[in-house]
Amino acid sequence: MIGYYLDLALRSLKRNPVLTALMVLAIGLGIGASMTMITVLHVMTDDPMPGRSGQLFYPHLDPLPLDYRQNSDGPDAADNLTWPDAMALLDARRGTRQAVMAGGQLLVRPKRTDLRPFTVDGRYATADFFAMFGVPFEQGQGWSAADDAARAHVVVLGDTLNRKLFGHGDSLGRTVRLGETDFRVVGVAADWRPQPMFYADASATRFGDADQFFLPLSVAMDLGLDVNGNFTGWGEDHAATRMVSATTSWLQFWVQLDNPAQVAGYRQFLHDYSAQQKVLGRFQRPPENAQLYGLMAWLQHQNLVPSDVRLQLWLALGFLLVCMTNIVALLLAKFLRRSGEISVRRALGARRRDIFLQLGIESAVIGVGGGVLGLLIAQLGLWSVRHRPDDYAQLAQMDVSMLLGTLVLAIAASILAGLLPAWRACRVAPVLQLKTL
Template sequence: MFGYYLQLAMHSFRRSPGLTVLMVIIMGIGVAASMTTYAVFRAVSGDPLPEKSAQLFVPQIDNIGPQNGSSGNQLPDALTYTDAMALMRAKAGARQTAIYPIVGDVVPDEHLQLRPFTANGYAAYADFFAMFNVPFRYGHGWHSDDDDRAGNVIAISNRLNQRLFAGINSVGQTLNVDGHDYRVVGVMDDWNPQPRFYDVNNGFSFGDTPDYYLPFTRAVALHIGSNGNNNCSASGKPLTPGWDGWLRSECTWVSLWVQLPDATSVQRYRQFLSHYASEQQRAGRFKWASNVRLFDLNGWLDHEGVVPPEARVSLLVAMGFLFVCLVNTVGLLLAKIMRRAGEIGVRRALGASRGHIYGQFLAEAAAIGAAGGLLGLLLTAAGMHGTDLLFDPDIAKLAHLTAGLISSTVLVAIFATIIAGLYPAWRAARVQPSWQLKSQ
């Protein structure tokens, strides 16, 4: 029966090709606008680590006090070195890692005939790789023993491995960064979650894959400064000169993550965090009531407002535009169907039920939707190349025409056009055959 309805739809399209093409274009443009903006919105609002996001938490401690601007949930994003190391030593989570961004000059071997170049990286602990499910193409991350002895080891990205070692297994090779030799222990596979949620100190960031990771303790031993936000002004306390003064200061620059596998461990860690802050108050370091927060991964991204306002606004505008296209399609379908009232009356007189009339015109709407979806797919693919006109380039390039987006585009077009065809089909099914036969 559905095949028969499609035959009737094709016959109808040949009778009024201009009206049919107009509806296909309207639906194609409306679907393309909505799906292009949806692709960007989905890229920045999705869960970057769905398999573990409910187990990963960011602790915050108020080390500046209400007099310097802290209140409620508005606490420093990062921690001081003092607090971060105290939490690391406590090992109150199943896993934990302190992190901060670094930058260094990579010095290639002479035989490569490459000039030294600047590379971006992070200083972290060994748990970083297991906590965030970092995949490795060769080797693995370093061990906790390397953290304890500030080992001269390094894990590099696949991109850096391609540049320096032509993509071969470089585990065991030596890499010079800022004049210091490091032994390569692992080459990460292509891993670059967006947003880069683990960079707490910078709120969040989008962009290219970091080039390398060093042990946190090694970076501190070499006095490698942070390449991220270093908030010293909020505490209002003077900064003692020198690296030791920097480490002892109330400047916040260290990100910290803990893995807490269940609700019980989350509750215990909250209590531990509150107890730690209370101890700092009793010791005279804090002059205010303890104030701590613990965000899970998705809660942290919401707290930081990771979805750009322009992505939300653009999505709402695009959905509104799709609604306008649907309203126009309803009007065109209604006009097209009402012009065929005589044909409908004859079919009803020959025994077609109202359900048959419904099916005929909904099948016609579905066919228009499918054609509009294919056109929308082409326009969506073209729109992907123009997203940087509306969004930051680092965000725009996250939108890709995936298999899921392809199927969603066609299905949305078909479903939306069927919805648009419900009222015209209802009007068609209400046609009285006797009136139409008399008028003929």
């Protein structure tokens, strides 16, 4: 029976090619515009660490003075940690793993004569960084906690930087010069690039390229290496001491907690730590301001999706609604023009639900055509997004779920648009129409 209704739908659509083309075009334009922005929003809010995000948490302390005025246009001044607070949380070892980190940019001085010095972005971190985040390795491994304590001059290179410096051979144990210092290569990481780069500073590019080097944070501090990120100070510290100051926040801290009991215990630990610091006179604000964010909650707190993207999404959905309204009108006109045909079928014994199913299948066929057209329009829209200067633009790619979602949305929209016309056509009195035949 479904095959018979499908054949009737195709015959009906072929009889009115111009009207069919208009309906397919309307649904295609609406779906294409909507799926372009839905895809952009999807890649910007997707889980950057599937399978691990449920165990990763960001502690949030509030050491700011009561009279501190937050800049509404910038990141929250309390999002980063001060050096004393970060080291206190690290030394407490309350999680399964924990790591302190900050972004950096260094000048690479290749030994190859055919390469000139160039700058690369990377990360200063403590030893648990690699195991906690599951960083994949092409060669070797990360450094150990003992290397952190010994302030060893070791480095983990990103695969792209490693190939640029040493080709495809084994580079473990070789030396690379970063800034003014030589470092021994202990590992080569794959170009690991979770999107967004959730562990980066709030002021950094969250949808940028992969980090190309990883150095021990202790070594970066000893050498006074350049740090990328947001420094927020509320004291009168000199530039020479701001890195270790209790009134300058600039570090990021992540902790791995494997079960609800650990999460509850760590929240209590943060509260107790804040209360202790308030008693000591360092913190002025209530201990209740201390928070523990899960990874996805932290991304939401950071508000990574620009307001213009959300506005464009609502505009696209509004355009889809307009297109659906037009399709309702076109289908209503089309189905009512076939009142005589429908009445004959009713007179021959067809039930109202049979007619409704037939017209619904015809609407679904229009949706399939509109979905295919919508895919093409969405791909064109995403191509235009990828040519924008925004840092997230290169991620505007459809995955399998988005491809299937486009077709499902197109079919659902067309069926929904066809409900009223199909119901109205089913309510036509056969006797009145048969008299005119």
